[in-house]
Amino acid sequence: MIRAVLRRLRLMAITLAGISVLSFLIIQAPPGDYLDMYVEQLRQRGDALDDSRIEALEARYGLDRPLHVQYAKWLWGVLQGDLGRSMAHNMEVNRLLAQRLPASLAISTVSLILVYLLGLPIGIYSATRQYSAGDYLFTFIGFLGLAVPNFLFALILLWLTFSATGTAAIGLFSSEYANAPWSVAKFLDLLAHLWMPALIVGTAGTAGLIRVVRASLLDELRKLYVTVARAKGVAERRLLYRYPVRIALNPVISTIGWTLPALVSGELLVSLVMGLPTVAPLFVGALLAQDMFLAGSVVMVLSSLTVIGTLISDILLIAIDPRIREAV
Numbered sequence: 001m002i003r004a005v006l007r008r009l010r011l012m013a014i015t016l017a018g019i020s021v022l023s024f025l026i027i028q029a030p031p032g033d034y035l036d037m038y039v040e041q042l043r044q045r046g047d048a049l050d051d052s053r054i055e056a057l058e059a060r061y062g063l064d065r066p067l068h069v070q071y072a073k074w075l076w077g078v079l080q081g082d083l084g085r086s087m088a089h090n091m092e093v094n095r096l097l098a099q100r101l102p103a104s105l106a107i108s109t110v111s112l113i114l115v116y117l118l119g120l121p122i123g124i125y126s127a128t129r130q131y132s133a134g135d136y137l138f139t140f141i142g143f144l145g146l147a148v149p150n151f152l153f154a155l156i157l158l159w160l161t162f163s164a165t166g167t168a169a170i171g172l173f174s175s176e177y178a179n180a181p182w183s184v185a186k187f188l189d190l191l192a193h194l195w196m197p198a199l200i201v202g203t204a205g206t207a208g209l210i211r212v213v214r215a216s217l218l219d220e221l222r223k224l225y226v227t228v229a230r231a232k233g234v235a236e237r238r239l240l241y242r243y244p245v246r247i248a249l250n251p252v253i254s255t256i257g258w259t260l261p262a263l264v265s266g267e268l269l270v271s272l273v274m275g276l277p278t279v280a281p282l283f284v285g286a287l288l289a290q291d292m293f294l295a296g297s298v299v300m301v302l303s304s305l306t307v308i309g310t311l312i313s314d315i316l317l318i319a320i321d322p323r324i325r326e327a328v
Contacts, residue, residue, distance in 0.1 A: 008314055012307045016300070020078070023299040024071045027292045034087045034290045035063055061087055074293060078300060084293030088286065093297045096282065101301070103172060104278040107267055110194055111202035119206045120252070123213025124245060130218065138210060145207030151269035154200050158274065161196070169196055170275040197274055201267045209252065216251050220244035246320060253320070256313040 035057055058064040062073060077084055083093035126135045161169045171178070172193045177186045220226065221244055229239050268280035279298060286295035317324050 004318065005311070005315065008311055012311060015307055016303060019303045020075055020296070020300060021071070023296050023303075024074065024292065025067075027287070027290070027295050027299075028067060033063055034292070035061065037290060038087075061085075070292075074296065078297070083297040083300075086286070086291055086294040088289040088291040088294065093294050096294065097279065097297065097301065100277055100279045100282050103276060104267065104280065106172075106190075106194060107197050107201060107276070107278065110198035111205065111267075114198060114202045115205040115209055118202075119209030120213060122206075123210045124217060124240075126210065126214040127217035127221065127248075128240065139214075142207040142210045145203045146211075148203070149269070150200055150204065150267075151273050153203060154197075154270050154273045157196055157200065169193065172197075172276060197267065197270055197276060200270050212251055212255075213248060216248035217244055220248050250317060250321060253313050253316045256309045256316070 035054070038057075039054060055064070062070055065073075074084055081094075083097070085091070086093050086096055089096060122138050126138050129135050158169055161167070172190055173186070174189050174193070177189045180186055223244075226239065226244060229243065230236075267276070267278055268284065270276070271278045271280050279301070283295060283298040285291075286298065
């Protein structure tokens with residue numbers, strides 16, 4: 001198992017290196033750069049810059065250097081923990097992500113917990129009670145969750161909350177706790193606001209997980225070893241959770257790698273609708289402004305989540321499935 005983990009760590013490093021090159025090239029692909037947009041905005045306002053000032057700004061941000069030199073400088077900084085400086089915000093990228101990443105991780109973590117707490121038992125229930133009234137109900141709810149866009153679900157919940165309470169559920173804190181130091185009361189206020197965006201972001205994931213678990217478990221329940229175990233008198237509950245459920249979880253565990261970044265990217269429109277200070281709106285603004293250091297750093301963070309999640313899923317698959325354990 002240790003050998004398999006080391007082999008995957010080596011592949012993770014190669015994957016992240018390739019992603020860093022592709023993301024940097026894609027961000028640089030549109031014509032011009034941040035400084036061109038900044039100078040044009042100043043000219044439209046009547047604040048033209050002379051050539052010496054433009055050259056000074058290019059030297060400050062390193063835009064006067066060749067593309068490969070800019071990439072090498074940025075990558076060297078990333079390896080040292082320095083993600084560069086955001087040109088649009090005139091602030092260190094580390095500071096920007098430190099302000100936004102905790103909110104994104106909090107929403108994504110709670111969403112992930114809700115996805116598995118709801119999706120797994122409902123999927124098992126639907127598979128073991130196929131074509132029952134409960135199965136049809138959860139199937140309908142699952143298709144509804146997959147069909148309704150997150151931003152529309154957010155708007156509906158905001159309208160319902162405002163109609164019931166007279167207050168708009170915007171942001172992650174009440175006005176009196178927004179700038180207050182951390183305390184028990186502020187943490188409870190965060191929990192009171194966190195459930196709604198977490199539920200909205202996790203809706204599609206929960207609906208998809210229900211379908212995956214139901215289909216995988218139904219496929220296992222029809223196999224011959226289940227029939228043989230039942231013929232030998234193995235108790236239904238013991239049979240279900242010892243064999244078919246364990247094997248049916250393989251597709252679920254194998255998708256952990258893309259679940260975390262999917263939740264982070266899935267909260268984009270929800271964050272815009274609900275005014276949440278997360279990474280997703282920051283990333284969109286960086287792409288629009290061609291703020292390459294900020295955009296590239298966010299891509300690297302999401303990519304790191306993907307490869308870390310993939311490593312976790314591989315380790316879990318090795319731990320729970322003897323067939324995979326023997327293969328590695």
